[in-house]
Amino acid sequence: MKVAILVDGGFYRQRAQACKGVKTAEERADELIEYCHRHLYERSKKGKNKYQHQLYRIFYYDCPPMRKTVYHPLTRENIDFAKTDLYEWTIKFFDELKRKRKVALRLGKLADEQAHFNIRQDMLRKVLNGSRTLNDLTKNDFCINVEQKGVDMKIGIDITSLAFKKQVERIILISGDSDFVPAAKQARREGIDFILDPLYNHIKPDLYEHIDGLYTCDSDYRPKEST
Numbered sequence: 001m002k003v004a005i006l007v008d009g010g011f012y013r014q015r016a017q018a019c020k021g022v023k024t025a026e027e028r029a030d031e032l033i034e035y036c037h038r039h040l041y042e043r044s045k046k047g048k049n050k051y052q053h054q055l056y057r058i059f060y061y062d063c064p065p066m067r068k069t070v071y072h073p074l075t076r077e078n079i080d081f082a083k084t085d086l087y088e089w090t091i092k093f094f095d096e097l098k099r100k101r102k103v104a105l106r107l108g109k110l111a112d113e114q115a116h117f118n119i120r121q122d123m124l125r126k127v128l129n130g131s132r133t134l135n136d137l138t139k140n141d142f143c144i145n146v147e148q149k150g151v152d153m154k155i156g157i158d159i160t161s162l163a164f165k166k167q168v169e170r171i172i173l174i175s176g177d178s179d180f181v182p183a184a185k186q187a188r189r190e191g192i193d194f195i196l197d198p199l200y201n202h203i204k205p206d207l208y209e210h211i212d213g214l215y216t217c218d219s220d221y222r223p224k225e226s227t
Helices: 009-020 025-038 085-098 121-128 151-164 181-189 205-210
Strands: 002-008 041-043 050-052 054-062 069-071 078-080 103-107 116-119 142-145 170-174 193-197
Touching: 002 009, 002 025, 002 151, 009 025, 009 054, 025 054, 025 085, 054 151, 069 116, 085 103, 103 151, 116 121, 151 170, 151 181, 181 193, 181 205
Parallel strands: 002 054, 002 170, 054 103, 170 193
Antiparallel strands: 041 050, 069 078, 116 142
């Protein structure tokens, strides 16, 4: 089969860091490409022979890093995100992907005019149940909240275009949400084999009826068993 692999970048970077640890921009880019290529190998139904599908292209969807200065409610300082390590890392990461063969970047925009800090959910629960107080909060107990614009739309347009133009026979989407469902339904009606890779992230049970398969290539993404 000719295969297109679509990657929800924000989701992938978050899961990769949580499951595989912090890496340099170059290491993370190499890791992503190697992971995508693992999707091209498949065993026969009898499990004896392993064969390789043809890669059409890897589409990577994300937003440029934020350059806005945002006020921190706890430290009462203005943080210039254009001068942060995350900004520099993300720019290098995108540059590395641009150099990779058969990779296309699809960049949306950040709604940075609405960017603000929120207390992390785990810390908020501790404050509400009384196990922590407001005086216990530190700078790292807050996270930046900023929405992406255009990423989901670009994913949907590319799925539909690939299907209508018969450019591929299989689409693999690495994502953790269900915003792609309308485009996936259209692709399946056009005869596309649609595979979702949620990196072992939990998905809603009713999502199964809109895909042809669910598959994650790496057991490192499996939830760790509690001891």
